[in-house]
Each structure stands twice: as C-alpha cells, then as structure tokens.
Amino acid sequence: MKVCVIGSGLGGLLAACSFAKKGYKVDVYEKLPYPGGRFTNIDYKGYQLSTGALHMIPYSGNGPLGTMLKKLDADVEIVDSKPQVLFNIEGENLTIGEIAKVFPLRYKVGLLKLLAKLKLNEGDKESFAWWVKKQVNSELALKIADAFTGWSLSLDASEVSSKEVLKEIKNFYKYSGPGVPMGGCRGVTRALLEVLSAEGGKLHLKNSVEKIYGDKHAEGVIVEGEKKNYDLIVSNVGLKATASLAGELFPENYKKSIMNIKSSWGIKISVASDKPMLDFSGVLLTPYAERIHGINEVTNVSPVLAPQGKHLIMSHQILKPDRNVKLEIEKGLKDLKKLFPDFNKHCKILATQVHRKNWPVNRVPSGKVISPRTPLRNIVNVGDAIKPLGMIETDGIAGGVKEAINYVEREFS
Structure with missing residues (x-):
C-alpha cells in the first residue's frame, strides 16, 4: 500500500514510521525546509530552543509516546523528572x-x-x-x-x-512523568527520521501538498503541481487545513462542523542563565504569578540544550485571543523577575515565541475528543487535533496516532 503523510510534525512522523514498519511505501511531504514542525529544536547562540513543545514528554518514557518510540525501535533516552x-x-x-x-x-x-x-x-x-x-x-x-x-x-x-x-x-x-528526552524535541524527531529512512520511507522537504484529488474518494495528492497517486492519505496539518485540501471531496456539513473549533494559544519565554535557577528537572507550577503558569529547566537533565556551563529556562502562559500580545509578554517577564529576585544578574531573554492562529499550542483544545476518521475512508487525521480523553500534549498525539493505525488496519485488512 502506498501512503502519503502530509506534514512531518510528531504525529506525521509517528504515523509514517508505523506504516513503514508494516512494509508500506511511505512518502512524507513537508512544506518547511526542516522536519519536526512544532516538535524540534532551533539553534540560537548555542541554545536549543523548541519550535513548540517544551522539551518534555508528559508521561515520561512509560506513556503512549514512550511506548510507541520503543515499539518503533527509535533510539531515544527519556529521563524521568524528580521531583515531577x-x-x-x-x-x-x-x-x-x-x-x-x-x-x-x-x-x-x-x-x-x-x-x-x-x-x-x-x-x-x-x-x-x-x-x-x-x-x-x-x-x-x-x-x-x-x-x-x-x-x-x-x-x-x-x-x-x-x-x-x-x-x-x-x-x-x-x-509517571514528566520526562525529558535527551537532546530535547529534536532528539525524538531525529530518531524517528532514522527509523523512517531505515524502513525505506522518504521525506520530501520544501514540498507543499496543494490539493487532495479524486472522484468520490481520494486518489492522491498534488505536490508542487504534480499529481501523485496514493492508497492512503494521513494528514498531520490539522482538521481545517485537511478539509481545505480535500475541498469538494468532503461534505459541507462536515466542513462547517470543524470550522468553529477554536485552538489553544500560548506564549513561551526562553531564558539563558549562567547558573541553575531551578534545582530539579520537573515542572515548577506558579499559582500566584499574574500570567505565567509554569517553568522548566531541562538543562538540569540534558546539558547539550545550552552552551557548556549555561542553562535554558522556559516558561509558558496562556494567550487569550482578545489580549494584547506585547502587554502579555511584559507581564510574563515581570512574573519571571518576581519569581527569581536575582533574574537580572544571572539571566538573559533569548526569545519570546507566540503560538497562535496557524501555529497554536493545540489546534483542538484538550477535552474535545475527535476521531482520526474523516468522511472519506482513505483519509485520516493525526496530530494535536486527535487526542484520546485524558491524554495531553505529545502523549495525546501518540495516542491519536495509535487510534488512526488501528482504524486503518480494520478498514484495509
């Protein structure tokens, strides 16, 4: 069976590797010049900033993602946080x-x-x-x-x-959990790309899928103006983008049902420090902060995420659509300086990343359970829109990929 995976984020790569392991011919198309989507690293002055996730796996190595990585033979070490x-x-x-x-x-x-x-x-x-x-x-x-x-x-x-x-x-x-993957998000992405390559799958960077075409059922995709036939299409670009690609192949009532789903937004502040600001590798929740909800310092476990002798701290806060982004960032910075009285002496802001609109925290808010199935039998969704009840962040994505694989096996066996 020929499988097309649209998007090389975590969900897309997990699905691609899983189908490649089953002997299917798999092509992954990614419009960006790098793989991983919101689950990889950006090198900035020797610090490994993340494109989305906070270099953490909610349920450590024991949850759905850790279990799936082991099953795929992905070479990833996940270190439990203590205290969590x-x-x-x-x-x-x-x-x-x-x-x-x-x-x-x-x-x-x-x-x-x-x-x-x-x-x-x-x-x-x-x-x-x-x-x-x-x-x-x-x-x-x-x-x-x-x-x-x-x-x-x-x-x-x-x-x-x-x-x-x-x-x-x-x-x-x-x-248990959370845990830190050694090398951060890219450590996981790199391991999955190695599995994909070893199983004969192919990654096509800077290749944008422009349309899913067919007559009553999906026959393939148009990539950079060229038609390519596939038996199965796995989309990791979100419900709305998938519906847009499918166009008239999806009924209007389905498209209307997903267009009003609101995504979850957030702001991440990445900070460089010349000393450990936290003395543990888990999450520090901050109930009394005005905006920031939590902080981590993953370099306590994976020092390669910062230059030698330095540390990387990341904070996260909700962004409401009706709030002023600049003001929200200022309030987050104020929280950090209040939480760490010696912040100005030891710390320096590396980046503030705003996750909203087409690059949100979650395309579908947690608690809204959506099936990987679509109106067409041979198109399935994966990614942060497809999370089982009670499964959060990357573990939720892995749980959704497992559901998609089970569905495909039932339908195509």
Whole structure:
C-alpha cells in the first residue's frame, strides 16, 4: 500500500514510521525546509530552543509516546523528572504533599478530600474549576488548578471539563512523568527520521501538498503541481487545513462542523542563565504569578540544550485571543523577575515565541475528543487535533496516532 503523510510534525512522523514498519511505501511531504514542525529544536547562540513543545514528554518514557518510540525501535533516552512537579507558593517550592500546610485550617478537610478524589473520581462535563470549588472553595485551590491546566493544556480550569483533567491526573499516577528526552524535541524527531529512512520511507522537504484529488474518494495528492497517486492519505496539518485540501471531496456539513473549533494559544519565554535557577528537572507550577503558569529547566537533565556551563529556562502562559500580545509578554517577564529576585544578574531573554492562529499550542483544545476518521475512508487525521480523553500534549498525539493505525488496519485488512 502506498501512503502519503502530509506534514512531518510528531504525529506525521509517528504515523509514517508505523506504516513503514508494516512494509508500506511511505512518502512524507513537508512544506518547511526542516522536519519536526512544532516538535524540534532551533539553534540560537548555542541554545536549543523548541519550535513548540517544551522539551518534555508528559508521561515520561512509560506513556503512549514512550511506548510507541520503543515499539518503533527509535533510539531515544527519556529521563524521568524528580521531583515531577513543585508548586511555588508564598516563595516556597512545595511538593503536592506539602501544599496542605499553606492552607488555612478551615480548608484542610476539604483539601484532603480533594486530594483523595483526584485518584478516585471520574469527573463529568462540569468544568474542572467548578469541580475543585465544590471540594474546597478556596482561592488558592483554584489558582493551583489554573496553573496546572494553563501549563499542560493552555486552558483555564474553567475552560476544560473535570472528566478530562481527572483522567489526565490518573494517567500521571499510572505512567509517571514528566520526562525529558535527551537532546530535547529534536532528539525524538531525529530518531524517528532514522527509523523512517531505515524502513525505506522518504521525506520530501520544501514540498507543499496543494490539493487532495479524486472522484468520490481520494486518489492522491498534488505536490508542487504534480499529481501523485496514493492508497492512503494521513494528514498531520490539522482538521481545517485537511478539509481545505480535500475541498469538494468532503461534505459541507462536515466542513462547517470543524470550522468553529477554536485552538489553544500560548506564549513561551526562553531564558539563558549562567547558573541553575531551578534545582530539579520537573515542572515548577506558579499559582500566584499574574500570567505565567509554569517553568522548566531541562538543562538540569540534558546539558547539550545550552552552551557548556549555561542553562535554558522556559516558561509558558496562556494567550487569550482578545489580549494584547506585547502587554502579555511584559507581564510574563515581570512574573519571571518576581519569581527569581536575582533574574537580572544571572539571566538573559533569548526569545519570546507566540503560538497562535496557524501555529497554536493545540489546534483542538484538550477535552474535545475527535476521531482520526474523516468522511472519506482513505483519509485520516493525526496530530494535536486527535487526542484520546485524558491524554495531553505529545502523549495525546501518540495516542491519536495509535487510534488512526488501528482504524486503518480494520478498514484495509
């Protein structure tokens, strides 16, 4: 079977390698001059900035992505973060077990019940913010909830269901995490490209797919003006872009159903430091910051991501579509300087990256579960629009690719 993969982001490469491993003839078309999409590195003054993701894998090497990489024989080392997460509260970095000490006595019983229910409760359609408020009606508890969902989903706790978030938390207990891939995002991308090449797959850079053509079903794609026939088309460019490429092949009601889906936006600030600003490799969630939701310092695990003796710090914050980008960045920088009193002495801003519109954090917000299937049997979607319930970021992408592969095997067996 001949397979066309549109886009060489993480979802596209995982799908391409999986189908190549099955003996299919695979071509990957990427319009950019480099592979990886929002999951690779940019070398800037010796620092390995990321094009999208924060050089982390949510469920470490044990989750869906780590498992799929092992199955594909991709040579990637993923180092578990220890501790996994700390919370910066009133100037102290606390573990989840230490949080109770900063809550007033009247909230402690409710807080203990909440912590127990995180492992047991299934949640519902209500927002995670409302679910938290029902357990312990505390401003700090809501701020912690916002910090977690802001960092992991680029959503406020009021914008995502309790069912989604509680499933995510259960997955953290199940798989552990987060973890840092050695070499960052590019370490994963490079390993997948090696697998693709070894299995006979081909990557075509600076080759833009202009159209999916056919008569009632997809027969192939037009690339740089040339028709190419394929049995299966796997799209990693998002639901809307895929529908645009398919044109009249997709029914109008389907196209209308996806056009109103809003993406999740965010701002990432990358900082150089001449000393470690964090003393661990996990995530520091920042409930009391005005804008920033969390920070990591992956060079504590993978020092090759910065020049020798230097460190790379990355912060993440939500960007609301109606907010002024310049002002939001200024507020994020103000947060960093407040969190680290010696920031000006040891740190320097490398880049501020705004992820929105055609280059968002997530093309479909977490919690909105969409099938990889499309109206046409031989076109499937992968990528950050296709994430199973409770699977976030790159692990969600891997989970969606697995669903797409299972669907293809059922349909074409």
